[in-house]
Amino acid sequence: MNLDQPAIEVDSLVKRYKRTTALDGLDCAVPSGAITGLLGPNGAGKTTLFRSLLGLTRTDSGNIRILGQEIPARLAEVTKKLGAIVEEPGTIRALTGRVNMTVAADQLGFGHERIEELLEFVGLQADAGRKLDEYSKGMRQRLGLAAALVGDPQLLLLDEPLDGLDPAGQMAFRARLRDLADSGRTVVVSSHDLADIEALADYVIVLNHGRLVTQGPLEDLLSGAATRVVTPSAEEARTALADAGMDVRLDGTALIADEEDGSRVVRVLAESGIYPSEVGPARSTLESVFLGITGDDQG
Numbered sequence: 001m002n003l004d005q006p007a008i009e010v011d012s013l014v015k016r017y018k019r020t021t022a023l024d025g026l027d028c029a030v031p032s033g034a035i036t037g038l039l040g041p042n043g044a045g046k047t048t049l050f051r052s053l054l055g056l057t058r059t060d061s062g063n064i065r066i067l068g069q070e071i072p073a074r075l076a077e078v079t080k081k082l083g084a085i086v087e088e089p090g091t092i093r094a095l096t097g098r099v100n101m102t103v104a105a106d107q108l109g110f111g112h113e114r115i116e117e118l119l120e121f122v123g124l125q126a127d128a129g130r131k132l133d134e135y136s137k138g139m140r141q142r143l144g145l146a147a148a149l150v151g152d153p154q155l156l157l158l159d160e161p162l163d164g165l166d167p168a169g170q171m172a173f174r175a176r177l178r179d180l181a182d183s184g185r186t187v188v189v190s191s192h193d194l195a196d197i198e199a200l201a202d203y204v205i206v207l208n209h210g211r212l213v214t215q216g217p218l219e220d221l222l223s224g225a226a227t228r229v230v231t232p233s234a235e236e237a238r239t240a241l242a243d244a245g246m247d248v249r250l251d252g253t254a255l256i257a258d259e260e261d262g263s264r265v266v267r268v269l270a271e272s273g274i275y276p277s278e279v280g281p282a283r284s285t286l287e288s289v290f291l292g293i294t295g296d297d298q299g
Contacts, residue, residue, distance in 0.1 A: 001034035001202050001217070005068075007155050007186040008053065013062035015048055015210075022048040023059065024210035030188055030203070035181045037201030037218070038190040041294055045210040046190045050086055050159045055079075067154060080109075083148030084157040085141075091132055097143050098128040104147035118146040122176055138169030145176060156180065156187045162196050174200050198222075198286040208294045222284050225260035230278035231269070240272040241265065256282045 008030035015023040023045045030036045040046050051057035053064060055075045064071040069078050091100050101115045119125040122142040132140060141161055148156060158177075162170050177187050177200060191197050197204065197218075204221055206213040214221065230253060231237045238255055241248045246265075247258040259265050262279050269276060 002032045003029075005032055006030055007032040007067060008188070009063075009065040010049070011063040013049075013052065013064065014060045015045075015052060015057060016060050022210050023052070023062075026062070026207070026210060026212055028205050028207075028212050028215055030186065030205070032186045033181065033184050034202040035177060035187045035189060035200055036203040036205060037197035038188055038205050038207070039194070039197060039290060040207035040213075043209075044207040046207060047086070047159055048210075049207070050084075050157055050188075050190065053157060054082070054084055054086065056086070080151055081154045082157065083151065083153035083155070084159075085144045085148055085161050086157070086159045091140060091143060091147075093132040096129050096131055097124055097135065097139075100132060100143060101128075101147060101150065105150045108151055110151045114150060114152065118149050121149070121179075122146045123172060136169070138165045138173070141165060141169070141173060142176070145173070149180075154185060156185060158187065158189045160190055160192065162189075162191055162193060170196060194286045194290055204286075206290065206293060213293050218286070221289055222286065223281060225258065226282035226284070227257050227259050227262045227265045228278070228280055228282040229255045229257060229265060229269070229276045231255070231274055231276040233274050236272065237269055237274050237276070240268055240274060244268045251282075254278070 006029040010026055010028050013023045013026040026045065026049065038046050048057060052059050053066060053071065055072050066078050067081055071078065092103065095103070098115065098119065101119065102112055105112050105115065116125065119128045122145055124139060124142055124146065127139065135143065145161065162173055165173060177189065181187050189197070189200065201218050203216065204218050205215040229237060234255060238248050241257050249256050257265055266276065266279055
């Protein structure tokens with residue numbers, strides 16, 4: 001993950017529609033060589049941002065740089081380095097998977113030499129001769145990924161690619177995306193499923209009302225400023241920590257105190273004659289962090 005040379009830089013981006021402002025002075029950056037999860041409640045501006053990056057939506061003001069090039073002025077130079085799935089992949093269901101791949105390559109101006117390799121990469125080579133009418137949604141999503149890769153792009157923009165897939169399909173799709181990031185490509189994925197992003201992303205950007213709420217490495221976001229405590233005297237420990245001004249919640253058999261300094265937690269407990277068996281940093285879930293910073297229950 002390279003934060004010094006971001007694959008995408010967005011500065012003060014504004015997009016207004018008649019009745020709403022979809023992007024309201026948005027500033028964010030996507031590191032290169034990693035998987036970035038784009039999150040936000042419904043209406044946060046995720047799809048509008050994707051469409052703006054791809055030149056499908058004209059913004060009102062602000063600046064976009066993709067792979068070091070100004071967009072939309074240099075979009076033609078960048079297009080061949082991009083692959084994208086925005087909403088469900090555009091495919092022709094009366095044609096086979098293999099023919100759909102050749103159509104995609106022709107439309108984008110690329111050759112056919114990588115088609116068989118890509119069908120194998122997404123696990124569809126054995127089904128490539130079947131018409132898409134016979135494909136499951138997961139198979140169509142994987143074919144869409146293969147089509148997005150036909151030009152061997154440096155950057156992939158995937159809007160809700162996991163939506164509607166069963167657990168096995170999600171796992172297979174995530175594995176393919178991890179392989180791509182491990183090979184040095186940059187992948188940006190939006191998703192309503194926070195567990196998917198937590199399992200997949202290296203970096204997270206959270207939007208709300210068209211503005212940046214937070215961005216950073218996923219591990220940093222989840223580490224949080226809290227301490228996890230395990231003790232057989234849970235209720236007494238909870239009372240002692242609360243009396244010391246800490247917010248405390250029960251997490252299974254452990255207590256989570258909103259105190260980054262674990263030594264202070266130990267000291268407060270020791271003063272009450274309580275000696276925990278375990279003390280360490282608490283790792284939050286992406287869902288709890290997301291709800292805390294957006295105040296919303298939609299991903």
